[in-house]
Amino acid sequence: MRKSTLSWSRSETMKFWKAWIIAKKDLSILKRRKTLVGLIMALPLALGIALPSLTYYLMIRRNIPLSMATELLASFAFFFMIIAALLPLYISSYSLVGEKIEKSLESLLVTPVTDEEILIGKYIGAFLPMIISIYLGEIVFMALADFLTFTKLGYLFYPNWSFGIAMFIGVPLAIIYGISFSVLVSSKVNSVQSAYQIGATSLIPFYVLYVMGEINLISLTSSTNILLISAGLLIAVVILYLVSKKTFNREKIIMEWK
């Protein structure tokens, strides 16, 4: 008796436009979830306002030394990387578990679509709103930080190399890392709640790095370290994508998703 396997879709070449159609569909659904969109947009924006305001308060009211203020400002680049890894949990957890809940995946899987097209579509659908929201928060953050600290510092702190590397390399990779992790988790669980809870463990490496930064084991303001962390994220992303692809089992999805 032949062992039951299902890897039919893997013989077809990936059509990027199909992934884009899936992403656009996910974005259309997201647009209608106003609370979720509000949360995604509000959190980076709130950070973009709160962090410069805090720095300003410490500089003006607590008179912290300028060197400490600049160190503090520089460390916020890592904050945005943490948020970049955290927020995709909310979208990408919904994107697969939501298909389970609406039982729409069976109809999608019966179309001539490959596993890669579905996965890449899910990635793009979660990545775009994230990057827009975090870049918006970062732009507000830089503008406000410069506005509030210019008179004290005597120069514009932002933009700088460290923040640029975090913004253009670290943040996109952190988003993809968060998406990869939650796509992997959400293909194994049956509720959005479980996907959030298990997905939140993806942040542990960031917390560890943050603590290491706090006890001066590592500098999270150094461009080199941000680049190294980004490289680590890249490796994690590649591994997670390969594991997601390998474990994206149509048969299991059909039979076990209730």
Added chain:
Amino acid sequence: MAKTIDARNLTRIFGDTTAVDNISFSVDEGEIFGLLGPNGAGKTTTIRMLCCLISPTSGSAIIGGYNIADREGAMNIRRMIGLVPDNVGLYETLSAYDNLEFFGKMYELPDGLRRENVEKYLKLVDLWDKRDRAVGSFSKGMKQKVAIVRALIHDPKVLLMDKPTVNLDPEAAKGIRDLILQLRKDGRTVLINTHNLDEAQRMCDRIGVLKTKLIAVDTPQNLERAISGTQTVVVLEEVNDDILNAIKAVNPKDIKRDGNKLIIDVNNPEKETPVIINAIVSAGGKVISANRIGASLEEVYLKLVKE
């Protein structure tokens, strides 16, 4: 007539459970074939194997010339079939139009044809005017219609429908049945899973009774004939005690009288009915008609699945 679906020894085992056990059947082009069976009989598993969602443990099926077990064949089969799953599985927050547009794109339909088909089929099911409403606001019947349109959007040769009228009110169910009959007129091959006997009888050209194994495959009429009832209706010019006593002497299971009509139930109609008719005539009775009551599809079905 060409076989559009040809399943050979299809088997699917989940752990220790055999969901589908060595079934073979074929469906001709333009035929409506019904898979009839109780819950857990393996109907949905069979449909899922045929539309390449799950693989058979053993056996194979050819659909439109492609083998479901073959990788490239499976992709071609997906292009050729339309599935109406057990659950409608629509994106509830999207409009009916957007749902169909999305699936039309996934089936790689050119823009013009896709829009044309969305309009044509939504008009066919009377939902064109509601195309911009979110599917989540639709009734079950309307959702089911959208799910059927989704299955039709790429003009598939073969339609696989898993309980297409389940949970629908009688009017909505009739609408769906009429639509399926229309599809047969258009030359499409339809395989329907159902446990609705009436529906199977009304729509299907042939029926396969499934209970993990395929117990019987035939037209509804032949299935009824194969397992005839044991009652005979005899209409006489006049019924009197002599005639009734003559019949009772043959020891039938039961006699019911309704004016000049007698409903006589026997154990072995082939042997006993001629003897009874003979007894009636010998007692001076004038027989106007004698007809055996055929078994309904329901009786056939219940008999088959209980065996």
